Amino acid sequence: MYEGAVQDLIDELGRLPGIGPKSAQRLAFHILEADAEDMKRLAAAIVGVKERVKFCQICGNVSEQDTCAICRDPRRDPSVICVVEESKDVLAVERTRAYRGRYHVLGGAINPIAGIGPDQLRIRELLTRLNDEQVTEIILATNPNLEGEATSTYLARMLKSIGVKVTRLASGLPVGGDLEYADEVTLGRAFEGRRSAIG
Numbered sequence: 001m002y003e004g005a006v007q008d009l010i011d012e013l014g015r016l017p018g019i020g021p022k023s024a025q026r027l028a029f030h031i032l033e034a035d036a037e038d039m040k041r042l043a044a045a046i047v048g049v050k051e052r053v054k055f056c057q058i059c060g061n062v063s064e065q066d067t068c069a070i071c072r073d074p075r076r077d078p079s080v081i082c083v084v085e086e087s088k089d090v091l092a093v094e095r096t097r098a099y100r101g102r103y104h105v106l107g108g109a110i111n112p113i114a115g116i117g118p119d120q121l122r123i124r125e126l127l128t129r130l131n132d133e134q135v136t137e138i139i140l141a142t143n144p145n146l147e148g149e150a151t152s153t154y155l156a157r158m159l160k161s162i163g164v165k166v167t168r169l170a171s172g173l174p175v176g177g178d179l180e181y182a183d184e185v186t187l188g189r190a191f192e193g194r195r196s197a198i199g
């Protein structure tokens with residue numbers, strides 16, 4: 001244990017995902033030795049993101065306004081919704097430039113071990129959109145791993161009864177990873193080759 005502020009910093013850093021006790025200590029000492037102005041900017045960026053950034057009321061993407069730039073853009077096709085797990089996946093799909101529809105961010109994936117079931121995801125909000133908007137196709141673009149597959153299968157089954165066209169990305173994405181790990185060309189191809197998710 002270190003004294004006061006140093007230990008506080010190690011404890012807080014250690015609560016971040018993917019940061020173990022050793023990494024937390026290494027980062028804390030990096031911060032301690034770094035230029036004070038640089039670290040003030042880091043602290044301000046953290047405060048700024050918590051104060052200014054919220055989630056789009058329509059799709060759940062990160063936004064500095066009530067609705068995100070994509071939902072506000074009249075050039076985006078409102079008849080297609082691409083369902084992703086996290087905001088970072090929106091970015092990954094946007095990089096492909098292969099998609100001109102809108103998004104729905106679930107806020108995670110079904111993961112029974114972590115206690116995340118359908119009720120913890122923004123599925124109710126998706127159903128509300130299907131009632132209110134003129135959606136003709138839902139593209140399921142969850143991550144190509146166990147949790148993502150389980151989530152897509154659940155959604156496909158649920159959406160089947162609604163009568164909307166439901167598609168999934170073509171295979172060929174790196175299995176086990178996140179969408180963001182796929183390069184733009186591969187992800188773009190998976191979009192263009194999407195197939196019906198309702199068997």
Ligand SMILES: [Zn+2]
Pocket residue numbers: 056057058059060061067068069070071072
């Ligand atoms: Zn939005």
